[in-house]
Amino acid sequence: MPCPSRSRRGAWRLLCLLCCSFFDAARGQIRYSVLEELDRGSFVGNLAKDLGIDVISLNYRGLKIMSRSRRQHFQVNMNSGVLLTSEKIDREELCAESPSCTLNLELVIDSPLEMYRLEVEVLDVNDHAPRFAGNEVTISILESAIPGSKLPIGKAIDPDIGTNAVQVYKLSPSEHFNLTTGINSKRKKSIELTLTKPLDREVQAVHTLVLTAIDGGNPKRSGSTNITINVIDTNDNAPVFDHTVYSVKLPENVPLGTTVIQLNATDLDEGPSGEVHYFFEKLVPMSTQNSFKLEETTGVISVQGRIDFEDIKFYEFSVEALDKGPYSVAGRCQVFVEIIDENDNAPEITVTSVSESVPEDAKPGTVIALMIVSDKDSGDNGQVVCSVPAALPFALQNPYNNHYSLILKDPLDRETTAEHTIIITAMDKGSPPLTTSTTIKVQVSDVNDNSPKFTQPAYTMHVMENNVPGTHMSTISATDLDTKENGYLTYSISANTTLDSFISINSENGKLFALKSFDYEEIQHLEFLVHCKDAGVPPLSSSVPVQLFIHDQNDNAPAILLPPSQTGSTSIEAIPRSAEAGYLVSKIRAFDADSGYNAWLAYDIIQSRKDSLFKVGLSTGEVRTSRSIRDQDGSHHRLVVRVKDHGEPALSSTVTLSIAITENDKEIHNEYFKHPKSDITISNVNLYLVISIAFISFIFLVTIIIFVALKIYRASSSMAGCDQALCENNRGSWYYTQSNSYKVYLGKASQDILLFNSQCPPQPGDSINKRLTLTTEAPAQQSVDDLLMIGDNKVRSC
Numbered sequence: 001m002p003c004p005s006r007s008r009r010g011a012w013r014l015l016c017l018l019c020c021s022f023f024d025a026a027r028g029q030i031r032y033s034v035l036e037e038l039d040r041g042s043f044v045g046n047l048a049k050d051l052g053i054d055v056i057s058l059n060y061r062g063l064k065i066m067s068r069s070r071r072q073h074f075q076v077n078m079n080s081g082v083l084l085t086s087e088k089i090d091r092e093e094l095c096a097e098s099p100s101c102t103l104n105l106e107l108v109i110d111s112p113l114e115m116y117r118l119e120v121e122v123l124d125v126n127d128h129a130p131r132f133a134g135n136e137v138t139i140s141i142l143e144s145a146i147p148g149s150k151l152p153i154g155k156a157i158d159p160d161i162g163t164n165a166v167q168v169y170k171l172s173p174s175e176h177f178n179l180t181t182g183i184n185s186k187r188k189k190s191i192e193l194t195l196t197k198p199l200d201r202e203v204q205a206v207h208t209l210v211l212t213a214i215d216g217g218n219p220k221r222s223g224s225t226n227i228t229i230n231v232i233d234t235n236d237n238a239p240v241f242d243h244t245v246y247s248v249k250l251p252e253n254v255p256l257g258t259t260v261i262q263l264n265a266t267d268l269d270e271g272p273s274g275e276v277h278y279f280f281e282k283l284v285p286m287s288t289q290n291s292f293k294l295e296e297t298t299g300v301i302s303v304q305g306r307i308d309f310e311d312i313k314f315y316e317f318s319v320e321a322l323d324k325g326p327y328s329v330a331g332r333c334q335v336f337v338e339i340i341d342e343n344d345n346a347p348e349i350t351v352t353s354v355s356e357s358v359p360e361d362a363k364p365g366t367v368i369a370l371m372i373v374s375d376k377d378s379g380d381n382g383q384v385v386c387s388v389p390a391a392l393p394f395a396l397q398n399p400y401n402n403h404y405s406l407i408l409k410d411p412l413d414r415e416t417t418a419e420h421t422i423i424i425t426a427m428d429k430g431s432p433p434l435t436t437s438t439t440i441k442v443q444v445s446d447v448n449d450n451s452p453k454f455t456q457p458a459y460t461m462h463v464m465e466n467n468v469p470g471t472h473m474s475t476i477s478a479t480d481l482d483t484k485e486n487g488y489l490t491y492s493i494s495a496n497t498t499l500d501s502f503i504s505i506n507s508e509n510g511k512l513f514a515l516k517s518f519d520y521e522e523i524q525h526l527e528f529l530v531h532c533k534d535a536g537v538p539p540l541s542s543s544v545p546v547q548l549f550i551h552d553q554n555d556n557a558p559a560i561l562l563p564p565s566q567t568g569s570t571s572i573e574a575i576p577r578s579a580e581a582g583y584l585v586s587k588i589r590a591f592d593a594d595s596g597y598n599a600w601l602a603y604d605i606i607q608s609r610k611d612s613l614f615k616v617g618l619s620t621g622e623v624r625t626s627r628s629i630r631d632q633d634g635s636h637h638r639l640v641v642r643v644k645d646h647g648e649p650a651l652s653s654t655v656t657l658s659i660a661i662t663e664n665d666k667e668i669h670n671e672y673f674k675h676p677k678s679d680i681t682i683s684n685v686n687l688y689l690v691i692s693i694a695f696i697s698f699i700f701l702v703t704i705i706i707f708v709a710l711k712i713y714r715a716s717s718s719m720a721g722c723d724q725a726l727c728e729n730n731r732g733s734w735y736y737t738q739s740n741s742y743k744v745y746l747g748k749a750s751q752d753i754l755l756f757n758s759q760c761p762p763q764p765g766d767s768i769n770k771r772l773t774l775t776t777e778a779p780a781q782q783s784v785d786d787l788l789m790i791g792d793n794k795v796r797s798c
């Protein structure tokens with residue numbers, strides 16, 4: 001309390017005098033009371049009066065104040081005998097906190113020496129306001145502190161005592177704190193703040209209070225201090241995610257490092273307790289943790305592995321957020337990552353069964369292969385359509401779901417295509433679509449559906465007569481488009497006993513062999529069928545006509561028919577001497593069993609002199625006189641006529657004519673009759689004739705057989721009829737040879753050539769169209785074509 005104002009000081013002094021000073025003379029002790037803080041010279045007590053000494057004697061006796069302390073607080077006014085203060089007395093300085101403050105003085109008076117004890121009690125004045133150690137007090141308290149917790153606070157200091165000392169403390173209103181008093185360790189009263197309600201740093205981190213101490217003086221004095229209470233954070237908040245569930249859609253196959261989502265958890269705590277770190281919850285499978293990377297500090301989830309819709313369509317995992325404070329509590333959230341399908345899988349074709357080989361006669365609709373088509377993608381990306389090229393004889397059927405069957409659409413033909421390569425394409429409906437194809441190879445197995453085919457529609461063979469038996473004449477060859485046994489061919493000749501003795505065929509290679517040595521004079525032409533058969537079941541066969549032409553060799557020497565003569569013997573003719581030049585002496589008739597050039601005979605006279613009387617027609621064989629007979633010509637002539645064919649080499653025969661020149665015609669007759677032809681000679685001629693007829697008949701018979709055989713196989717009967725008619729008409733064997741464009745029939749006597757256009761064969765009843773007579777002028781080597789130029793009407797017009 002401040003010093004009282006000057007105006008009130010007089011009243012205080014009076015009160016002190018009345019109430020506080022007294023004199024105990026009986027005990028020789030004087031007691032005064034004085035207020036502290038009085039001005040210097042303030043009245044304390046009337047010593048003179050109280051000691052019973054008059055003021056006048058005081059002057060000479062003297063009065064001294066003896067103090068034990070060096071400082072003199074009082075002085076005595078010798079004139080009045082009054083005790084005054086010599087300075088301001090500060091009770092707090094003198095006695096501090098003691099409840100009573102008494103200054104003991106000794107008074108010494110001389111003459112006579114007397115000693116008195118003087119007690120001056122210094123009375124307290126409220127001159128101090130309560131004061132705290134500082135204006136600001138800062139206290140920390142854990143936010144976890146429980147209600148009832150106490151926070152000691154230093155008391156306010158008021159040097160005054162008694163009621164002037166601090167009487168009450170007041171605290172500014174607070175929700176959380178109360179001011180209480182307690183007893184401290186020194187068994188003194190203390191003040192403290194008591195927590196009445198739990199703190200939450202996150203709500204209010206700092207509490208500011210004002211504590212006021214008030215004393216009991218009059219007027220009251222007070223002092224205050226600001227108390228700042230810092231609430232110390234405890235890790236009492238778990239991190240909390242923005243959302244409890246995070247959902248995100250993610251296309252598959254995204255590049256590594258792609259951010260999926262950023263999680264965000266906040267922790268209201270401060271410092272490390274508020275630093276949030278993110279972790280996969282322990283139970284999250286490793287596969288998920290391999291696919292996604294969770295940035296520990298930022299909560300960013302990014303892709304770090306392959307995201308494949310076909311493996312996992314949906315990820316669901318928990319993420320924990322932990323702070324770094326002590327005893328951290330985790331916050332949790334769920335993350336749903338839905339993977340969106342991309343068309344990244346091509347369809348797959350699985351062929352479950354396939355017939356590697358299909359018979360070519362398989363019916364359309366036959367199932368060739370079964371397959372399952374799949375696509376790992378979903379939705380349109382997994383919708384698959386299969387196709388095969390339309391050009392192939394195959395089609396696809398889709399009986400159900402993703403099952404396909406490859407069936408035969410059109411008939412097969414192994415001979416056209418023995419193997420089909422079928423490319424099956426599967427395409428999904430994604431955008432862009434993906435395709436897969438698979439190749440199925442189907443072998444078309446053979447069925448015996450092709451008969452053997454000969455390389456030629458007909459075969460013509462030529463062989464020279466007198467061939468060595470076993471000669472290979474020709475080869476008949478056929479092919480079969482089928483394979484294996486269906487194409488394994490065997491050859492045979494149509495069963496015919498006559499043929500069998502002539503010809504054989506190698507059943508395996510179709511080689512035709514002559515079994516015999518042919519004789520052109522016996523047989524010139526054979527016609528037969530060769531069959532070819534495959535080994536299929538059932539077998540198929542074909543036939544081809546074969547013509548065999550036997551060609552003539554000059555193996556027959558001319559035979560002389562007329563004049564009749566015994567072998568090597570001579571024939572006798574007689575001519576009259578009067579015969580003119582050109583007289584026909586004899587006509588030599590010869591024939592050659594061969595044909596063509598080999599049967600074309602020429603006559604000449606051996607050892608003929610230049611002026612020879614006789615000449616012979618080169619081709620006619622007529623022996624005539626070349627001039628009139630002279631007298632000097634002998635009556636007997638011997639003439640050797642040679643008949644030679646044009647074969648290579650040529651063969652010849654001779655006949656010897658014995659010619660007698662008679663003087664008259666009668667003689668001739670005589671001569672003729674004189675030398676009648678012997679029976680033997682005649683029979684020799686007959687023998688020739690018989691042989692000839694037999695030979696001709698044989699050839700005729702063979703011809704008939706051939707034609708009959710031909711008739712069976714050949715529709716055309718005209719040719720056969722024609723040949724037959726020709727043969728009948730001419731009553732003989734006619735040998736023909738073939739030139740480039742004509743069939744030339746040469747008469748047996750070799751002077752006659754019959755012409756027929758080969759394109760226009762003789763008709764039944766035809767007469768010989770043209771008979772050409774070969775003349776001696778015809779050169780030996782002349783070709784048949786040249787020969788045909790002789791005469792005017794060479795070719796019969798059709």
Ligand SMILES: *[C@@H]1O[C@H](CO)[C@@H](O)[C@H](O)[C@H]1NC(C)=O
Nearest residue numbers: 242262263264265266298299
């Ligand atoms: C996390 O959430 C808090 C509170 O909502 C916000 O202040 C902060 O910016 C967010 N952080 C991120 C990275 O989104």
